Amino acid sequence: MPLISVKDLRKDFKVLAHKSGLIGAMRNLFSAAGRIVNAVDGVSFSVEAGEFVGYVGPNGAGKSTTLKMLTGILVPSSGVIDVCGFSPPHKARTKLARRIGVVFGQRTQLWWDLPPRESYDLLMRLFGVPRGVFELRLARLSGLLELEGLLDTPVRKLSLGQKMRCELAAALLHEPALLLLDEPTIGMDVVVKEQVRKLLRRINEAGTTILLTSHDLDDIEQLCRRVMVIDKGRIIHDGGVDALKRRYGNRRRLVADFLDQPKLVLPQGAEVASIEGLRATIDFDADKLRAPEVIAAVVAGNRIHDIAIQECDIAEVVKRIYGEGK
Template sequence: MIEVEGVSKAFTVRKRTGRGIRRARTTVQAVREVSFAVEHGEFVGYLGPNGAGKSTTIKMLTGILTPSSGRVRVCGLDPSRQRTALARRIGVVFGQRTTLWWDLPLRDSLTLIRRLYRVEAGAHRARLAELTGLLELEPFLDTPVRQLSLGQRMRGDLAAALLHDPELLVLDEPTIGLDVVSKATVREFLERLNSERGTTILLTTHDLGDIERLCRRVLIIDHGRLAYDGELDRLRETVEPDRVLVVELARPGPPIALPEVEVVAADGPRQWLRLPHAANAAAVVAALAGRYDVRDIALREADIEEVVARLYRGDHAYERPGRPVVP
């Protein structure tokens, strides 16, 4: 569905050199030699800190930008040269920009979009009825877009992107600013869209809850380079984050002293111990029980936020066999 081979994108920017009006030209490398492929039916998360190159990549995949070098194919097409043909086969949602008409009711916006994509009237009615049910659009179909809440507008944008039944859906921050209920609705819809209809989805987001709930595979880009490409579960093993033991003693006491662990916090009888990934948790727990009067012990694995943060910081370099990927 998506083929990216050795793609780079550079921009020329002008910066002031002093107090005068003269500006020096500088080249900024937004994406550097990025390569990956996405198969039909995959749900892939595309992560990275601000300025890492996520949005630039998405714009090259959708034909908005042309790569400086390398090769891009989406649905077998060259996005920048065959943008109109590609638009009929993909759907795109930018979380901070709507494709709906601000002063028109949502229903009218969706009718105009049907005309843009030249969707046959019968197919449009059936598809709109399906999306209205799945996204719970009925209560506000006749409300002007400017009067919709952010969550309602996002559901409207998703419907607009899917009216022509695209093979690929590209999402850029689709849950940004949404409340808990709206996020749950969007996540459930995307999960069903992928599992039941087989729609390929590429998701960029800063909300790692979206990634954990929806994606089986993640791509992580940092400073324009691909830092990781693989399964989400394997990412935790690759980065090897520390774990935390929460120990509650029978009574307050001095910091626990054991090999391999470090007390990072204490509150009365409760102490938090950093446990390195390579340490044997069972052996540490046995040592605690043998030397201290322990009331309770809990082991907390690092959450996905900590794992990704470590990768961003460059604490670990991941190398896929046959294709090196370096932060």
């Protein structure tokens, strides 16, 4: 019995055509003209207990909308959803809430002006967890997520990474079977991201099923064994992370700022993606070329101001896969 099973799920939004200006605003009051947007357009998948699944796609691809239908926040336009035995979720929101934990990277469920301990206390009462059990769980989570010293500081005074750790604890206090994470590492610096990933891995190893959305490919690469890619409301890849990489190739991007107009002679497997003024962007295949070779070629005969190497972001990746699919 899978923990999540979704079949032919759709969500259409009606986007009202907003007219501008004062007269336009008046007209908006009365006209209901708009167009239909298929945010999620026939998605099917299932997730078994214990899995750690990544759900990726560019902004507006339908990731969050899918997640919100899974949690019962949004009512689907059509299709079948079963989450933890509740089908459809929006008809059993309060019951489902006891089985799932949800973390939105940009939305806190902690009381902004209160220290996390008080928010936890409140959650304990909301979920009806007995005091003794609660203390034990909090002690365990506090060890797992390294919360010592954070519990008594008002949330508004915590840093982004500290907040996320407290947020994870809040989502896990009622011991959900399924943890849904929407962009948990958004806005974090590399060190903090790494720390959060380590914690997520531990949570999954402790037996919690995790579905995670992100547009940071590193998140997915380091955490998930399985990845689903969604674009324009449809799932275009569902399988191993390695398989995904093989499909689009292991691309890297080099960005170089020059002091004067560069003359570029690049090795096989590297190509100039764009040149804007004195900045050149070069994409290369990391399976065929090592970064130092590309750097050497770029530096040769040119005066360099700065140079950086980036992972291709997921939007690029999806664009490539989508291009292939056609």
